[in-house]
Amino acid sequence: MNRTTEQRNAEVTKTIGMLDQMPRVEVNHLFRVRLMQRIEAMEVKKTSWSALPGEAFNPRLAFMALLLMLNIASALMLFMHGTPQATGSSGAIAESFSEDYGGPALSYYDDQTTIDR
């Protein structure tokens, strides 16, 4: 459909004219109630934040503390897995000690202790 220049101008005028025809909006009767609710909610939020100790609760600081704790925990885990763990019962350990000191090389000291007694 090819419009003439006049038709196009009429369309343009009609379209711009819509702004003049826009009605005034009547505010919803709950507008004020909702607004007061939002302001009250905002106030409650504000007071609960300020009730925190030191007032300067910093989320960045909290995050850094969490990272630090994670670091320490992972370091501890690594350390614990890295050290060789003692194996066997205490009886076995005592026996190995007695074997070490009960050899012929140390028998002299054993004899000395019996003499002293």
Next chain:
Amino acid sequence: MVVNTCYRFVFNREDAEDLAQEVFIEVYRSLDKFREESKLSTWIYRIAVTKSLDHLRRLKRKKRFSSLKRVIGIDDPADSIPAASDDNPADVLDSKERLSVLQNALDGLPDNQKTAFLLSKQDGYSNQEIADILQTTIPAVESLIHRAKKNLQSRLERHYRSGD
């Protein structure tokens, strides 16, 4: 008046009410920052204009990234616009389409031109008040309105020419 100011920008009643609420909350929050250099009402309208323009920018961004919404008709600002007085579906459709064309054309205007033009179309704003809101002079406002009209006209002409 604040709701109507927002409505002029967003063409949607619900959005206009939401924006007006944000305006009053902002006023409540930063009342101590009001320096009494201008009238309180001018300051409030300035906040309303800023919020409305921000909202339009957000809409524009949304439109750019999700054209799907436009296809299904969700969040279409033309939805809440009163239809023509008679309930002829053809008229309703024509009115919606025309309004969408107008909004697209307005979207293409620079913010200051758009603000001056839309406020001048609303009852109750003198050029002096518009100048106060935009923090400029009356001749500058007149020039902005004039340029906005010309700009809008050429955009609409281009639209109707390309539609042929």
